[in-house]
Amino acid sequence: MRGLTDIYATLFRTDLALQFQYRAEMIIWLIFRIVEALVFLSVWTAVADSQGGQVGGFSARDFAAYYIAMMMMGHLTFTWFMHEFEFRVRSGSFSPLLLQPLHPIHRDIATNISYKFLTLAVMLPTVLVMVWLFDPIFNTPTWALWTLVPVIALAFLMRFFVEWALALVALWTTRTAAANEIYFAGLFFCSGQLAPLALMPDWVQTLAAILPFRWMMAFPTELLLGHLTPDQALEGIAVQALWLVLAWGIMALVWSRSLRRYSAVGA
Amino acid sequence: MSYLRLLWIFLRIGAMNELAYRANFWAQLLQSLVNLGVALGGLAVIFGQTEALGGWQPAEMVALLGVFFLMSGLIGSLISPSMSHFMEAVRQGTLDYTLTKPEDAQLLVSISEVRIWKLLDMVQGLALIGVALVEIGLQSGLVRALGFAATLTAGAAIVYSFWLMLATLSFWFVKVANILVIFQAVYGAGKYPMAIYPRWLKVMMTFLVPVAFAVTVPSEALVGRLSGEVLWGALGMALAMLVGARLFWRWGVRHYSGASA
Numbered sequence: 001m002r003g004l005t006d007i008y009a010t011l012f013r014t015d016l017a018l019q020f021q022y023r024a025e026m027i028i029w030l031i032f033r034i035v036e037a038l039v040f041l042s043v044w045t046a047v048a049d050s051q052g053g054q055v056g057g058f059s060a061r062d063f064a065a066y067y068i069a070m071m072m073m074g075h076l077t078f079t080w081f082m083h084e085f086e087f088r089v090r091s092g093s094f095s096p097l098l099l100q101p102l103h104p105i106h107r108d109i110a111t112n113i114s115y116k117f118l119t120l121a122v123m124l125p126t127v128l129v130m131v132w133l134f135d136p137i138f139n140t141p142t143w144a145l146w147t148l149v150p151v152i153a154l155a156f157l158m159r160f161f162v163e164w165a166l167a168l169v170a171l172w173t174t175r176t177a178a179a180n181e182i183y184f185a186g187l188f189f190c191s192g193q194l195a196p197l198a199l200m201p202d203w204v205q206t207l208a209a210i211l212p213f214r215w216m217m218a219f220p221t222e223l224l225l226g227h228l229t230p231d232q233a234l235e236g237i238a239v240q241a242l243w244l245v246l247a248w249g250i251m252a253l254v255w256s257r258s259l260r261r262y263s264a265v266g267a
Numbered sequence: 268m269s270y271l272r273l274l275w276i277f278l279r280i281g282a283m284n285e286l287a288y289r290a291n292f293w294a295q296l297l298q299s300l301v302n303l304g305v306a307l308g309g310l311a312v313i314f315g316q317t318e319a320l321g322g323w324q325p326a327e328m329v330a331l332l333g334v335f336f337l338m339s340g341l342i343g344s345l346i347s348p349s350m351s352h353f354m355e356a357v358r359q360g361t362l363d364y365t366l367t368k369p370e371d372a373q374l375l376v377s378i379s380e381v382r383i384w385k386l387l388d389m390v391q392g393l394a395l396i397g398v399a400l401v402e403i404g405l406q407s408g409l410v411r412a413l414g415f416a417a418t419l420t421a422g423a424a425i426v427y428s429f430w431l432m433l434a435t436l437s438f439w440f441v442k443v444a445n446i447l448v449i450f451q452a453v454y455g456a457g458k459y460p461m462a463i464y465p466r467w468l469k470v471m472m473t474f475l476v477p478v479a480f481a482v483t484v485p486s487e488a489l490v491g492r493l494s495g496e497v498l499w500g501a502l503g504m505a506l507a508m509l510v511g512a513r514l515f516w517r518w519g520v521r522h523y524s525g526a527s528a
Contacts (some may be wrong), residue, residue, distance in 0.1 A: 028445060032452045039456045046463035047317045055316050133465075149278065178294040181301040194309055199316060 007102065009188045019111075019118055026115065029080070030122055034220035036193070044195065056199045060223075065136035066196055068127060069221045074193070075123055075217055076152055079112055081179045083172045085170035089262075097260075105164060105251075107143065115230035139226035147233050151220050152238040168251075170188040172260040188213065192218030212247070215240045223251065273370065274378050281381025289420040296385035306332055314346060321462035324488075326402035328460075331486040333395030335458050337344055338481050340389030340421065342454075347447070348380040356439045358402060360505055360525050372514050377431065389505055396454040396489065403490060411440055421505035422481040428508035429477055435512075435519040457482035480504060 032049045044063040048055045058066065087093040097104040110250050130136075152213060166183060188194055190213035191206060197218050208214040219236045222228050228236070285291065310332070314325050323331065349526045355377045356362040365375050430447065439441045453471075457478040461469050473479040482499050 025445065028452075035452045035456055038464075039459060042468070043313060043320065043459055043462045043467065046321045047313060050317045051317060091298050175294050181298050185305045188305055189308060189312075194314055200312060201315065238286070244489050246309040250466055255438065 004106070007106065007146050008110055011086060011107060012114050015111050015116060016112040016118065019115055026119055027122060029210045030119055030126070032076075033071055034126055036074075037067045037130070040194065041067040056196070059137075061135055062182070064130070064134035064139050068136055069120065069138075069224045070132070070192060070217060071130075072123070072154070073155070073217045073220045073224075074227065075119070076116060077156045077220075079108075079160055079163045081108060081167040082163050082176070082183070085167040086176045089170045096261075098262075104235075108164065109124055109160065131174070134257075138224070140190065140224055140249055141226055144223050144226060144228070144233070145229060148220060148223060151223055151233070151237060151240065154244055155216050155220050158244040158247050161244065161251045162212055165247065165251040165254045168254045168258045170254060171262045187213055187216075190214060190218075191216050196222075209239075212243045215243055226249055269370075270374060273374065276461075277378045278383075279383050281393045284381050292384050295387055295448050297497070299387045302388075303336070303391055303395075306335075307515075309458075309524075321458050321460045325456070326399050327486075327490045329395055330399035330489050331482065332458060333392045333397075333399060334419070334486045334489065335392070335482050336388050336395060337392030337419075338457075338485075339427065340385055340387070341423055342426060342430075343381050343388060344385035345378065346430050347486075348382050349377055350430050352376075352380040352443065354434055354437040357523070358441060360453050362411060362523065363525050366520070366523070373431070373513065377419060377427070399405055400489075410498070411488065415485060416495065418488045418493065418498060418501050419485040419520075421501040422477075424505040425477045425480045425508050428512035431492050431512045435516050438519040438522050454478055460486075477504075477508075 041063055044055070044058070044067075045060040047185075048058060048060050050061060053059055085094075088097075094104075097107065152185065163183075166180075167176075169179065188198070190208035190211055192195075192214070194200075197208055197214060200208070208218065219228075219240070223233055223236070307329075310325065310328055313320055314328075318324075320328060330445060353362070356365065356376075356379075358375045361375075365379075366372050368375060371423050378406070384406050429450070433450075445507075453476040456464070456468075456472060459471065464472065480501055484493070484497055487497065
């Protein structure tokens with residue numbers, strides 16, 4: 001354990017220095033996220049206006065709070081490995097990672113966390129500007145604020161393992177873009193990105209709760225908005241923990257299978 | 268006419284290049300269908316809660332989506348790959364070979380790479396437009412068709428000029444590709460009518476990143492919402508952008524000194 005802490009300290013140090021050199025590239029992901037929040041906020045504000053100010057219990061200001069929260073949760077939990085693994089395998093840059101006496105996932109976790117730490121410098125001002133522009137209503141109880149810490153950590157880790165496991169598919173076939181789209185479509189409908197799950201048809205809500213998607217983003221968002229009771233929050237944490245164990249197990253299984261399968265491109 | 272012949276030749280080369288990778292066709296087909304499903308599913312959810320979005324009826328929104336995919340197909344098959352190819356050529360210095368050719372360099376650069384499978388997006392867009400038109404019913408067909416053709420051409424010209432101007436910047440700056448990614452991010456907002464956005468966003472999406480001219484204006488023409496002012500505005504903007512991009516391109520070329528020189 002001691003060794004791993006040292007390794008992470010070093011990884012964070014080098015990653016922070018490295019990523020700071022690519023400031024412009026770092027902003028790009030953020031722009032996608034901000035535009036997405038603005039688009040759906042505008043869409044649902046227009047819908048609320050056309051329905052006399054409210055739809056499904058959400059007013060324009062409630063939607064503002066929802067999409068600002070969603071933007072933060074999306075940012076905190078997202079990973080880019082499903083886009084990157086295909087390139088890693090095809091270009092051969094995965095091979096040197098395998099030669100190191102360290103599971104590549106540690107390096108990826110460190111990179112992801114240091115990226116999020118650095119981009120907070122842009123994310124926080126964006127949130128403040130959006131709060132100023134759209135005047136959202138947050139009814140966050142104090143207990144929910146504290147509960148958010150483990151909930152976001154669990155959401156991040158479970159999403160990380162799920163997407164890392166799916167990214168490993170690139171070790172079988174280097175044509176993963178199309179398959180990835182299906183996963184992102186699921187995320188779009190079932191994680192609360194398109195609309196608060198309360199506005200979705202019942203069968204989508206059921207599906208979202210069975211699949212991991214709701215627990216990645218919608219659940220932390222609802223908690224932050226004060227839509228959940230303490231009991232619901234505890235239930236949610238239990239489901240998240242379950243998914244974390246499951247996702248970790250799947251990841252470990254796929255990893256050992258895929259390593260046997262891997263033959264470096266060009267070798 | 269030699270321009271059209273050249274375009275045809277490049278199209279054929281692009282087709283031959285990609286026909287070697289036939290599995291990519293299925294991958295792209297799957298990707299296009301998933302995109303279509305996501306877009307239509309999104310509309311279904313929205314119209315489950317309301318009858319009109321920013322004044323647009325469901326069938327009109329399908330038409331808008333059709334124009335969106337049509338333009339995405341044009342960008343994805345021709346504009347984006349050609350401009351990426353060009354920027355890489357500046358970085359590596361291989362643009363020298365293009366500049367020494369007798370044909371106009373702007374033209375050669377603009378059609379240098381064609382991704383034929385992306386044309387599936389255009390097919391999809393046309394199908395959506397067809398379905399929407401049947402649903403809406405065709406009144407005053409000819410005038411509307413002319414308005415649509417004019418604004419669509421203007422939109423394509425504006426988007427092309429916008430990309431060319433940004434790509435031309437690569438004569439001075441190396442990392443322009445990043446700005447083009449920003450275009451892709453903002454372009455996604457064109458799936459919904461401009462009427463729903465706050466004023467400052469509308470202004471940005473009209474003049475800073477021309478999403479409104481690329482998607483919204485042609486869609487307005489298609490469903491019969493186009494006003495004369497907007498039509499002339501779009502045509503004027505297209506002309507100004509084409510001329511501006513041309514002048515800027517020539518100025519940029521004069522600046523180019525080769526990567527190794």
